[in-house]
Amino acid sequence: MKILVCISHVPDTTSKINFTDNDSKFDTNGVQYVINPNDEFGLTRAMWFKEKQGASVDVVNVGGAETEPTLRKALAIGADAAIRVNTEATDGYAVAKQLAKVVKDGGYDLVIAGRESIDYNGGMVPGMLASMTGANFVTNCIALDIEGTNAKAVREIDGGKETVSTSLPLVIGGQKGLVEESDLRIPNMRGIMMARKKPLTVLEPVDAKAETKAVSFEKPAPKGAVKLVDADNIDELVNLLHNEAKVI
Amino acid sequence: MSVLVYTESEKGKFKKAAFEVVSYAKAIADKMGSDVTAIAINANAPESLGNYGASKVLNVSDSSLDVFNAKKYAAAIETAAKKENASVVVIGSSADSRYLAPLLAVGLEAGYVSNVVDTPSNLSPFTVKRTAFTNKAFANTEIHTDIKIVGLSNNSFGLVETGGSATVEDFSPAIPDSGVRVESVDKATDKVTIADAEVVVSGGRGLKGPENWGLIEDLAEVLGAATACSKPVSDLGWRPHSEHVGQTGKPVASNLYIAIGISGAIQHLAGINSSKVKVVINTDPEAPFFKAADYGIVGDAFEVVPKLTEKLRTFKAQNA
Ligand SMILES: Cc1cc2nc3c(=O)[nH]c(=O)nc-3n(C[C@H](O)[C@H](O)[C@H](O)COP(=O)(O)OP(=O)(O)OC[C@H]3O[C@@H](n4cnc5c(N)ncnc54)[C@H](O)[C@@H]3O)c2cc1C
Ligand SMILES: Nc1ncnc2c1ncn2[C@@H]1O[C@H](COP(=O)(O)O)[C@@H](O)[C@H]1O
Numbered sequence: 001m002k003i004l005v006c007i008s009h010v011p012d013t014t015s016k017i018n019f020t021d022n023d024s025k026f027d028t029n030g031v032q033y034v035i036n037p038n039d040e041f042g043l044t045r046a047m048w049f050k051e052k053q054g055a056s057v058d059v060v061n062v063g064g065a066e067t068e069p070t071l072r073k074a075l076a077i078g079a080d081a082a083i084r085v086n087t088e089a090t091d092g093y094a095v096a097k098q099l100a101k102v103v104k105d106g107g108y109d110l111v112i113a114g115r116e117s118i119d120y121n122g123g124m125v126p127g128m129l130a131s132m133t134g135a136n137f138v139t140n141c142i143a144l145d146i147e148g149t150n151a152k153a154v155r156e157i158d159g160g161k162e163t164v165s166t167s168l169p170l171v172i173g174g175q176k177g178l179v180e181e182s183d184l185r186i187p188n189m190r191g192i193m194m195a196r197k198k199p200l201t202v203l204e205p206v207d208a209k210a211e212t213k214a215v216s217f218e219k220p221a222p223k224g225a226v227k228l229v230d231a232d233n234i235d236e237l238v239n240l241l242h243n244e245a246k247v248i
Numbered sequence: 249m250s251v252l253v254y255t256e257s258e259k260g261k262f263k264k265a266a267f268e269v270v271s272y273a274k275a276i277a278d279k280m281g282s283d284v285t286a287i288a289i290n291a292n293a294p295e296s297l298g299n300y301g302a303s304k305v306l307n308v309s310d311s312s313l314d315v316f317n318a319k320k321y322a323a324a325i326e327t328a329a330k331k332e333n334a335s336v337v338v339i340g341s342s343a344d345s346r347y348l349a350p351l352l353a354v355g356l357e358a359g360y361v362s363n364v365v366d367t368p369s370n371l372s373p374f375t376v377k378r379t380a381f382t383n384k385a386f387a388n389t390e391i392h393t394d395i396k397i398v399g400l401s402n403n404s405f406g407l408v409e410t411g412g413s414a415t416v417e418d419f420s421p422a423i424p425d426s427g428v429r430v431e432s433v434d435k436a437t438d439k440v441t442i443a444d445a446e447v448v449v450s451g452g453r454g455l456k457g458p459e460n461w462g463l464i465e466d467l468a469e470v471l472g473a474a475t476a477c478s479k480p481v482s483d484l485g486w487r488p489h490s491e492h493v494g495q496t497g498k499p500v501a502s503n504l505y506i507a508i509g510i511s512g513a514i515q516h517l518a519g520i521n522s523s524k525v526k527v528v529i530n531t532d533p534e535a536p537f538f539k540a541a542d543y544g545i546v547g548d549a550f551e552v553v554p555k556l557t558e559k560l561r562t563f564k565a566q567n568a
Contacts, residue, residue, distance in 0.1 A: 013495050013515045017384040037496050092350075093359065118382050118495055123362055127318075127350025136427040137318065139347050142489070152431075156490055158343045158443040160435030166428040176496065181483055211359030214387040215375070220521065226528070226538050231547030237527070238559050240543055242567075245525045247447070247504040248471065248560070 001055040001146065001168070004106060005043045006099060006113035006125065007074055008036040008089075009067040013118065019217045026119075026217070035070055038114025042174035044183055045144060046112055047078045053146070056080050058106065062089045062098045068200065075195035076187030082198065087205035090213070092120075096128035097208035103133050109149075109168040115140050115175040120214075123173070130171035138164060142177025251277040251284050252334035253302070254325050256342060257291035263444060264407070265340045266291075267300045271408040272400050273338040274301025275367045280336070287328045287419070289313050289321065298414030300407065306332075306419035315433075316344050319426040322351035327421035329356055329395065336374075337397045341501075342443050349399055358395035365404040365522070382495045383521035401522065402443060402501045442493065445474035447504045448523070450493060452478040454509020454530065454549060458486035463549065464508065467557045470564060476500065478510050494519035508549045512537025529553065 011017070011031045018027040035043070049055040059074040060083040061067045071082040083106075085098045103111055111130075116123035123139075130137030136151075142161065143154035149168045154161050156177070172178075187195070229237045241248045253273035255266035266288075273284045286302040288294045290313055294305040306328050313320060325348070329337050337358065339345045346362065353360035365386070366377045373390040376398060380387040391397075442448060449468040451461065461475075468475045475491060482492035493500050495518040505523035509530060510516060517540050520526065528541040529552050538544050545552055 011381070013518070017381045019385070091359075093353070096350075096354075120380050120387070121363060121382060123346050124350040124353065124360055127347070128354050131351045131354035137351070138428060139318075140343055156343065157433070157435065159437075159439060159441035160433065160490070162433040162435075163431045164428050165431055176492075177489060211393045212361055212389055212391050214380070214389045216388045217380070218377075218386045218388070219384070220386070223540075223542070226541045226544045228538075228544050228546065231545050231552055234545075234552070234555050234559050237543060237545065237556065238563050241504070241525070241527070242563070245504070245542065247525045248563070 001049065001053065001110060002106065002108045003046045003049060003055050003057045003110045003112060004103060004108040005039065005046050005057060005059045005074070005079065006111065007039045007043070007059050007061045007070060008114065008117040008119070009033050009061055009063055009070040010036045010117050010119040013037070017219070023217050024215065033070055035073060036114050036117045038116065038175045040184060041176050041178045042112035042114060042172065043074055043077060043079065044185060045174065045178040047185070048179070049146065050078065058083060060085070060099065060102055062087060062095045064088060071200060072195050073187060075198045075200070076191040077185050078191065080198065082200040083203060084200065085203050085205050090210035092122040092124035093128060093212070094208045094210040096125050096132060098205055099125070099129050100132040101206050102203070103129065110146065111135065111171040112174055113171065115173040126171050126173040133169070133171070135169040135171045136166040137171045138166060139173030141172045141174045144172060144178060249280070249335045250282050250332050251280070251336045251338060252325070252329050252332050253284060253286045253338040254345065255286050255288050255291065255297060256340060256345065257288065260290060260292040262291055262296065263342070265342065265402055265444065266297070267407050268402070268405055269338050269340045269400055270297050270300040270302050272367065272405040274408065274410065275405070276336055276338070277301070279368065280371060285332050285334070286414070287325055289324060294416050295414050298412045299409050301410045301412060302414045303412070305414050305416045307416050308419050308421065310420065310423065312423055315430045317426050317428065317430070318344070318348040318351055319428065320423045322348040322355060323424050324421045325352055326355040328419065335395055337395065339397065339399050341399055341402050345399065349397060353397050356395050356397070357393060358397045359391035359393040360397040360399065361389050361391060362399035363401050364398050365401050379522055382518040383499070384518055403446065403503060404501060404522070440472060440474040442474045442476055442491070442498050442500060445502050447471045447473035447506070448476050448500050448502045449473045449506045449508070450476035450478070450510060451481060451508050452510030453480050461487065463553045467506070467553055467560070470557055470560045478516055507537055507541070508553060510537060511535050512540055
C-alpha cells in the first residue's frame with residue numbers, strides 16, 4: 001500500500017496572531033510553526049500501517065521553502081520520503097489541485113490529510129482532493145483499518161459516531177482518535193539524523209488559480225472587563241443573564 | 249439567478265440551523281434582488297421554510313437518502329443548483345454539511361468559504377467575513393468564481409421570520425452510487441449536540457473526576473444545554489472525546505458558554521471565542537478565563553454550581 005500524508009505547516013497553537021501591511025498579511029514574526037495537529041495524528045497512524053502492514057509512507061506539503069523543516073520533522077518521525085510542491089498555498093482549491101497531481105503521478109492508494117488545518121480552518125482540501133481524483137472520502141475520521149483494498153473507518157458525527165465501509169483509493173480527513181495523544185512520537189536523535197539523508201523532492205506547481213482570496217484580516221473587538229458576581233449572590237448572575245445578556 | 253440553500257433535517261424534522269440558513273439566504277437574496285430556493289431531503293412540512301424567506305422548496309423524497317451520504321447529498325444539491333441557475337449556494341456548518349461542501353464545490357466549480365459569520369459586505373467582488381486562526385481573527389474573503397458557496401457558522405445570523413409562504417415542488421435528482429457505506433450509527437438521540445446547542449455547559453479538570461459530572465449534567469439539563477469539556481478531561485477518559493472543545497477539538501458557537509473549573513488556556517479559548525456570552529466559575533481569580541469571560545464567579549464549583557442550578561430551575565419555572 002502506498003500512503004501519502006498531507007502535511008500543513010501551521011502556527012503553533014500558542015501563537016499570538018497579528019497582521020501586517022494594513023492588516024492584509026499574517027505576521028510571521030516570532031511565530032513557531034508545527035505540523036498541523038490533525039495531520040500529526042494521521043502521520044502516526046500511517047507509521048502504524050508501515051510497521052504492521054508494510055506500507056510505504058510519503059509526506060507532501062504545498063508551500064514555500066520555509067515549510068521544509070516541518071517536512072523534515074515528518075521524515076524524522078518515520079516517513080520514507082517528502083515532496084514539496086513549490087508554490088504559495090493560496091486557497092484550499094489551489095492546494096487540492098496541486099495535491100491531485102501528486103496523487104495521480106504517485107499512484108497512491110491511501111491519502112491521509114487532516115480534518116482541517118488550524119490556521120485557516122477551511123476543512124476543504126481533503127474533500128476537494130478526493131473529488132478531483134475520484135477517490136472515496138471519509139472526514140472527521142477517528143479510526144481507520146485497511147485490509148487488502150477494503151477499509152473500515154469511523155467518522156465522528158454531531159452527537160456521536162458512525163462506522164462506514166469503503167475501499168481504496170481513499171482520502172481521509174483525520175483527527176485525534178486515529179491514534180491517541182500518547183501514541184504521538186517525538187523525533188529522536190537517530191530519526192533526525194536519518195531524516196537528513198531521506199529524499200525531499202521539490203516539484204514545480206501545475207497551473208491552478210485560487211478561487212478565493214483573504215483580502216484583509218481583523219481581530220475580534222477587545223471585550224470589556226469581566227463582570228464579577230459574588231458567589232453568595234447567584235440571583236444576580238441569573239438576573240444579568242436574563243436582563244442584560246438576554247441569553248436565558 | 250437565485251440563492252439556493254440546503255436545509256438539514258433529522259428524522260424528517262428540520263434542524264433549527266435549517267431555519268437560520270434560510271433566514272441568512274433571504275438576506276443575501278434581498279441584497280441581490282433575487283429569491284431563495286431551498287432544497288430539503290426527506291423532510292416533513294417543507295412549506296414551513298416559507299416563514300423564513302424561501303419562495304420555493306425543492307422537495308426530495310428518496311429512501312436511498314435516508315442515511316446521510318456526502319457524495320449522494322452533494323450530487324442532489326449540485327443538480328438543484330444547476331436547475332435553479334443558482335449563483336449563491338448557502339449551507340450550514342454541521343459535520344454533515346462540512347463533509348459534503350468540498351465535494352459540491354468541485355462539482356459546481358464554485359469557490360467555497362466556510363465559517364462565515366456575516367452577510368456579504370460586497371456583492372462584487374463577492375466578499376464575506378469568516379473566522380480564521382481558530383477564532384483568533386476574522387478574514388474578509390473574496391470569492392471569484394461565478395457560483396459561490398457560503399458555509400454559515402451556526403448561531404451567527406439568527407432566525408428571521410418573514411411570515412411568507414413557499415411553493416413546494418417535488419424534485420427527483422439522479423443519485424450516483426457511493427463507495428462509502430454506513431454500517432452503523434452510534435448516537436444519543438435524546439441529547440442536544442454541541443453543534444446545535446444554544447447553550448453549552450463545559451467542565452474542566454477543576455471538577456476532579458468523572459464522578460462529579462452530575463453537577464454539569466444537572467445544570468445543562470435545566471438550561472437545555474449540551475455538555476462539553478476541556479481537552480485534559482477527555483484525554484483522562486472522564487468524558488468522551490466528542491465533548492472535547494477547543495482548537496484541537498470541536499468549535500463552539502453557542503449563545504451562552506458556561507465554563508466550570510476550566511483555566512482558560514489559549515487553545516481552549518480559541519475554540520469557544522465565537523460563543524457570544526461566556527460565564528466562568530473558577531476558584532482561582534487569576535485564572536486566564538476571567539480575561540475572556542463576560543461574567544464570572546470566583547468560587548468553588550462544588551458549592552456554586554448546585555446553587556446556580558437551583559436558581560435557574562426556579563427561574564425557568566417562573567418564566568415558562
Ligand atoms: C497542541 C495543544 C492543543 C491543545 N488543544 C486544546 C483544546 O482544543 N482544548 C482544550 O481545552 N485544551 C487544549 N489544550 C490544553 C490546554 O493547553 C490546557 O492544558 C487545558 O485547556 C487545561 O484544561 P483545564 O482548564 O480543564 O485544566 P487545568 O488547567 O488544570 O485547570 C483547572 C482549573 O480548575 C480550577 N479549579 C480547581 N478546583 C476548582 C473548583 N473546586 N471549583 C472551580 N474551579 C476549580 C483551577 O483554578 C484551574 O483554573 C491543548 C494543548 C496543546 C499543547
Ligand atoms: N498547503 C498544504 N500542503 C499539504 N497539505 C495541506 C495543505 N493545506 C492543507 N492540507 C491538508 O488538508 C487538510 C485540511 O486543510 P484545510 O482544508 O486547509 O483546513 C490539512 O490537515 C492537511 O492535511
